[in-house]
């Protein structure tokens with residue numbers, strides 16, 4: 454390492470290093486099924502392993518890499534594991550991992566056209582694929598890749614506010630359901646709205662926004678001289694996969710002249726399947742739509758996406774140059790993505806989406822998404838046949854919620870909550886499956902999100918058997 458003061462390895466060292474990294478990644482993809490998906494460690498244990506002062510002196514590079522593969526990487530949940538059912542899994546794919554490696558290796562600056570015309574062009578091209586999939590206008594429409602769904606929602610709400618409220622948003626009111634993702638509330642807070650400017654609309658028994666309550670809330674706000682300006686609908690809630698009545702909300706937005714944002718971070722990808730696109734009818738009417746490729750479009754972290762009906766809305770919101778100057782420059786088609794969102798320096802996210810689509814083909818993505826929707830339905834059927842399980846919310850967009858509740862048992866609601874909580878805790882502590890609870894209508898339930906195309910019905914049946922065995926032990 455003669456060139457350490459230039460932060461360089463020799464060519465041979467770089468190769469050795471690289472081959473070892475690739476070997477580790479390939480080994481991980483190849484053997485993850487045989488590993489346990491859950492990592493459990495306390496702060497003390499992690500401190501004991503890792504806590505050091507910043508090292509003044511160098512360490513042999515092989516030693517550092519070995520330490521990381523031995524100690525660091527195994528201490529994370531494996532979100533692409535077939536038995537990782539909880540939160541939203543991250544199935545990922547190897548092609549995109551290599552694409553990210555290239556993007557990072559070449560350190561492509563994906564902010565402006567001039568710095569990387571190809572990166573900007575690939576973002577335009579892949580964005581057009583997505584606009585077309587969601588039936589957004591492809592000539593006028595636009596969008597931007599973000600770090601994730603949270604940033605896409607934030608970007609959308611900044612845009613909505615800029616377009617609809619201008620500088621004074623003191624009376625602006627925003628509507629979303631009690632099942633909407635917490636990132637929306639976070640974004641609203643970041644934007645500086647007061648609590649009094651947010652209306653949490655209750656959901657119906659299917660966990661969809663109750664339209665009458667929405668209408669009433671808007672009417673009441675108008676009477677009080679407030680300024681309703683935006684509805685956030687969920688296209689696939691994280692909890693149950695429920696889709697708000699998008700077409701009805703679109704109508705309300707049209708008559709009331711409100712911005713229609715759809716948070717499709719969880720469920721948007723289901724547009725790739727027949728069943729999904731039926732459920733998502735009306736999604737094409739949104740002014741802005743969040744999707745999250747690092748969830749159900751199989752991209753590794755981080756990759757979110759915001760689509761808008763009119764790309765000008767983004768440049769009008771985020772451009773620091775006046776629009777009239779841009780027109781004089783005559784380069785509006787050569788997009789500077791730093792003018793379309795919050796970040797200036799941006800990594801080259803489009804590359805992984807592009808390379809994985811090109812390598813596997815859209816048809817493979819369609820099959821994978823359809824498979825997961827069908828798998829959840831098969832799981833529901835299996836649960837309904839069993840005397841031990843009760844389905845609490847039916848399979849919707851590959852999510853299903855259920856609880857242990859043997860027919861004829863005399864447990865109180867409180868006892869059922871405790872039993873199901875204990876099932877989850879025991880299986881997670883065993884590290885055999887990542888299966889945690891959520892709360893629906895005051896009941897503690899187990900939630901499975903089945904978007905990993907490598908999860909099989911046997912995996913699920915196996916996990917349910919383990920859960921039943923745990924239940925028998927504790928009751």
Ligand SMILES: *Cc1c(COP(=O)(O)O)cnc(C)c1O
Nearest residue numbers: 601602603634636691716718719
């Ligand atoms: C996951 C999720 C988000 C947040 O996305 P991140 O990528 O985690 O930032 C927002 N909305 C919904 C519905 C989600 O499921």
